Amino acid sequence: MILRSITRAVGVVLLVDGISALISPTNYLRKLETGTPLIDDLLDYCAENPDITRGFALLEASLGAWLTLS
Numbered sequence: 841m842i843l844r845s846i847t848r849a850v851g852v853v854l855l856v857d858g859i860s861a862l863i864s865p866t867n868y869l870r871k872l873e874t875g876t877p878l879i880d881d882l883l884d885y886c887a888e889n890p891d892i893t894r895g896f897a898l899l900e901a902s903l904g905a906w907l908t909l910s
């Protein structure tokens with residue numbers, strides 16, 4: 841019972857996060873920059889190629905919907 845609640849909560853978080861990344865992929869990634877060079881370089885690359893970000897966001901939102909509804 842508690843595991844079901846946890847998976848649904850994680851699903852909702854993934855769903856909302858994925859939808860926000862779908863709406864504005866460049867701004868979403870700029871907000872995630874932390875100052876770590878390797879991570880920031882990866883985020884910059886994805887921000888310059890928003891189609892990659894949209895693909896990952898669609899996957900994340902789909903996973904979130906599946907977890908929420910299962």
